[in-house]
Amino acid sequence: MEGISYLQDLAREMVSEINSKKDSMFLEGLKLKGFEFDNRMEIEEFINSRCRCEDNTHHKEQVYYVDNTPFLVYDYSLESKIDWDNAGLTTICTITSGSYRFV
Secondary structure, eight states: HHHHHHHHHHHHHHHHHHHHHHHHHHHHHHTTTTTOOSSSHHHHHHHHHHHEEEEEEEEEEEEEEETTEEEEEEEEEEEEEEEETTTTTOEEEEEEOOOOEEE
């Protein structure tokens, strides 16, 4: 049971890190377009009134828009690689959670 709990905690941590990175990139994209905010409330109001996201599941990408103009593309195709050592004592798992590009 400890192993399952550890994996669940690890999965939660990974999801949290991915979401945090996405939030950072989103705000950086807005900043590059000239939008800056003084507090969280301003950000939320701006996003609710002027931003949207289209999810293209076929291409595994999300396109973020401000005033109907794209400013950020998130390619969420995951890549993973598992390496085993010869003795079988160490497992290294590397997961790439996608990439971002500003437009």
